[in-house]
Amino acid sequence: MRIHDEDFDVRKIAESGQCFRLIETAPGVFELIARGRRLVLTETDGAVAFESADTAFWSEYFDLVRDYKAVRARADQNDAFLCTAAEYGKGIRILRQEPFETLITFIISQQKNMPAIRTCVEKLCAAYGETVEGSARRAFPTPEALAAAGESALRALGLGYRAPYIAASAEMAAAGALDGLDALGDSALEAALRRFPGVGPKVAHCVMLFGYGRLSGFPRDVWINRVIDAVYGGAFDTARYKGAEGIIQQYLFYYGRSPEGQRALKKKTEDHAQ
DNA sequence: CATCAGGTGAAGT
DNA sequence: ACTTCACCTGAT
Numbered sequence: 001m002r003i004h005d006e007d008f009d010v011r012k013i014a015e016s017g018q019c020f021r022l023i024e025t026a027p028g029v030f031e032l033i034a035r036g037r038r039l040v041l042t043e044t045d046g047a048v049a050f051e052s053a054d055t056a057f058w059s060e061y062f063d064l065v066r067d068y069k070a071v072r073a074r075a076d077q078n079d080a081f082l083c084t085a086a087e088y089g090k091g092i093r094i095l096r097q098e099p100f101e102t103l104i105t106f107i108i109s110q111q112k113n114m115p116a117i118r119t120c121v122e123k124l125c126a127a128y129g130e131t132v133e134g135s136a137r138r139a140f141p142t143p144e145a146l147a148a149a150g151e152s153a154l155r156a157l158g159l160g161y162r163a164p165y166i167a168a169s170a171e172m173a174a175a176g177a178l179d180g181l182d183a184l185g186d187s188a189l190e191a192a193l194r195r196f197p198g199v200g201p202k203v204a205h206c207v208m209l210f211g212y213g214r215l216s217g218f219p220r221d222v223w224i225n226r227v228i229d230a231v232y233g234g235a236f237d238t239a240r241y242k243g244a245e246g247i248i249q250q251y252l253f254y255y256g257r258s259p260e261g262q263r264a265l266k267k268k269t270e271d272h273a274q
Numbered sequence: 275c276a277t278c279a280g281g282t283g284a285a286g287t
Numbered sequence: 288a289c290t291t292c293a294c295c296t297g298a299t
Contacts, residue, residue, distance in 0.1 A: 159296085160297095
């Protein structure tokens with residue numbers, strides 16, 4: 001399968017911080033372990049190619065049916081920062097990841113940078129995940145496997161104070177706490193996710209968005225808050241982008257974290273100081 | 275070597 | 288309801 005679409009950029013997706021198991025193994029070659037499978041994606045001349053018989057599966061995973069161009073077109077033309085961000089982040093898509101994996105990886109993500117998150121997640125998979133055909137890497141562990149591992153073994157992997165959160169959340173998931181959440185409305189889903197230890201507002205929105213495809217999710221992390229403080233006077237009106245909040249968040253986040261975006265933020269802050 | 279990193283929960287005002 | 292603080296450890 002070969003996709004030539006300005007709204008599908010594997011590298012940007014890998015750098016976007018929503019998925020920690022999509023890794024560039026050689027220039028232009030990316031290996032993804034997702035839902036117990038391995039997929040190799042190669043990028044050449046602005047097109048992405050991958051080999052898989054199960055195109056329906058990956059179509060859902062990469063959210064291929066959604067019209068991202070139409071979302072970008074919704075950006076307020078008077079909002080220069082967002083317009084720049086949407087253009088800069090063009091190619092990002094919202095992946096539909098496994099809810100349990102999303103839950104645990106974003107509990108891990110707190111107070112960690114992206115390389116550190118990847119290291120921890122790979123260690124966790126290597127220790128407790130099933131083998132994956134064709135790859136040296138392992139699948140993300142099941143709730144049962146992590147629950148059986150226990151807090152002290154997780155702490156020994158370097159997870160620090162997150163170990164009890166992960167152990168308890170895995171136990172809850174193994175007991176069925178994630179079952180049937182798909183049927184819930186957005187706010188009920190958010191409330192259900194908040195019951196897992198180590199899950200606050202930020203992680204809950206990440207899981208809603210990246211694990212359940214709920215585009216009303218708008219995770220507020222330090223980068224988004226920096227953008228909102230510097231550019232929007234401390235309050236960003238998500239209501240204008242109803243049904244696409246999470247995509248808008250990704251554009252703001254990806255651009256805000258980039259060197260170009262940081263220069264723009266610095267300039268805004270200096271302008272305000274005058 | 276010190277600081278920081280894609281937060282959360284508990285305790286304090 | 289809002290503010291402050293401790294928390295593990297790898298990356299820079």
